Amino acid sequence: MTALPAPPAGSLAEALARRIAVEGPISVAAFMAEALGHPRFGYYMKQDPFGAAGDFVTAPEVSQMFGELIGLWCADTWQRMGAPSPVRLVELGPGRGTLMADALRAAAVLAPFRAALRVHLVETSPALRERQRATLAGVDVAWHDRLEEVPDGPALVVANEFFDALPVRQIQRTPQGWSERLVDRAEDGGTGFRFVLEAFGSAGASLVPSTLRDAPPGSVIEVSPASQAVARVLAARLAAQGGAALLIDYGYVGPAVGDTLQAVRRHTHVPVLEAPGDADLTAHVDFAALAVAAQAAGAAAFGPVTQGALLERLGIAARAAALKRTATPRQAADVDAALARLIGTDQMGTLFKALALAAPGVGAPAGFEDQTHQQRTAP
Known part of the structure; x- marks a missing residue:
């Protein structure tokens, strides 16, 4: 057999090629995890991809x-919780820190709430931590690699476009099965x-919900064990220590058939497997799966509601x-467009x-x- 040409030296493609040579083909989830989070070459680890000058x-x-x-939602929820002090304000995947900066500014209208807050950001990217540090200059912030590292206590947790970047496994229906x-x-x-x-059987077949097992050949379903694991950890913390979470993302209420995995670079869709580590990889979030995982871990789940409906209800x-x-006039037009x-x-x-937990x-x-x-009844 003729050996395949080697990918560019010192690239994620090279690292993945070596891994595949040793292990054989890898899951979509493994590819996605490496493309986004590889310590050296991962997409989020080496750059700030946000904004008009970035990718999305x-x-x-x-x-x-x-x-x-x-921020006002958090303040209102804190009051419903009985106004505990201190309270952890936690953001998962905080991007540039823009959301947190705006939320804290709004939180200042309720002085006791702002005084009670202890800000924690769950962020693995060194590049983004530096950007967050600049955005939140003057704010006392603690950074963590994982939610489990946030100190104990009542918490308000926000995750905006966090779950869409967690790895998914894809299972496809063939004439012989899943x-x-x-x-x-x-x-x-x-x-x-x-x-x-x-080629030979598939452990992934066990992930197919019973309601979808008879889907026609060619159908693809996506399951994110990583997302469900985060939802369980978050829900268990809320149930045991108090608090609430607001999860906002693009997605659907499953189970459902569909290949939603996509890659984006410079605001344009590109082939998913092209140039790993240089494009954002995401998949639509199954909010029903998150809710079921959270409820199983002891939290109450509310929604999902559309982002439009939520923002309209919040004023x-x-x-x-x-x-x-x-x-x-120019600024007013910008407000209308936004x-x-x-x-x-x-x-x-x-x-x-x-989705609220x-x-x-x-x-x-x-x-x-x-x-x-x-x-729902578990499949």
């Missing part, structure tokens, strides 16, 4: 209104990668009107959804009244 724009970068309303999709070296003599199916229209009262982007049904308003007894947080998640 998140809601906090669209407008200050988003983070401000999150088989896990894997990543292998390209077979055409190139230096790239290709999707293959597990984004009134906040936009307030900003426009002292704005120039509002449309955040809540519009053809933009972020419907695709993005929000809370310790038993806290009740439904603001924006989630009468939205208790109905737990």
Whole structure:
């Protein structure tokens, strides 16, 4: 057999090729984990990908209104919790720190709440930690690699576009049954990668929900054990120590069929397996799976509701009107454009959804009244 050409030296492609040579084809989840989080070559570990000059724009970068309303949501939820002091304000995957800066500014309107806050950021990227440190200059912040490292105590946890970057496994229906999709070296003599199916049986078949087992050949389902594990850890903490969490991301209420894995570079979709480590990889979040995992760990789950509905219930229209009262015509137009982007049904308003988790007894947080998640029977 002719040996395949080696990928570029000192690259993630080279590291993945070596791993595949030793282990054989790897899962999509393993490929995704390395592409995003490899200590040296991982996408998030080596750069700041946010904003117009980066690869994508998140809601906090669209407008200050988003983070401000999150801050007010936290203040209101803190009061519903009985106003514990101190309370941990934790953000998972805090990007540039923009959301946290806006949330803290809004939190200052309730002085006892701001005084009670202890800020914790869960961030593994050295590059992004430096950007967060600059954004939050003057704020006492503690950084952690994992949620489990945050000190004990009541907590308010925010995760915006965090779960979409956690690895997913993909299982595909074939005429012979369900088989896990894997990543292998390209077979055409190139230096790239290709999707293959597990050849002999598949442990991934056990992940297929019973309601989808008869899906037609060619169907793909995605399961994120990593996301469910984080949801369980978070929920167990809330149940035992008190608090609530707000999870916002793009996704759906599963179980469902669909290949949602995508790669984005410079605001453009690119092939998923092209140039690992140089493009953002994400998959849509199954909010039902997160809710079920959280409920199994002892927390109450509310929603999901659409991002548009949540922001409207939290008063984004009134906040936009307030900003426009002292704005120039150009600034007012920017506020209107940002509002449309955040809540519009053809933009972020419907695709993005929000799920709230809370310790038993806290009740439904603001924006989630009468939205208790109905737990499904496990497949």
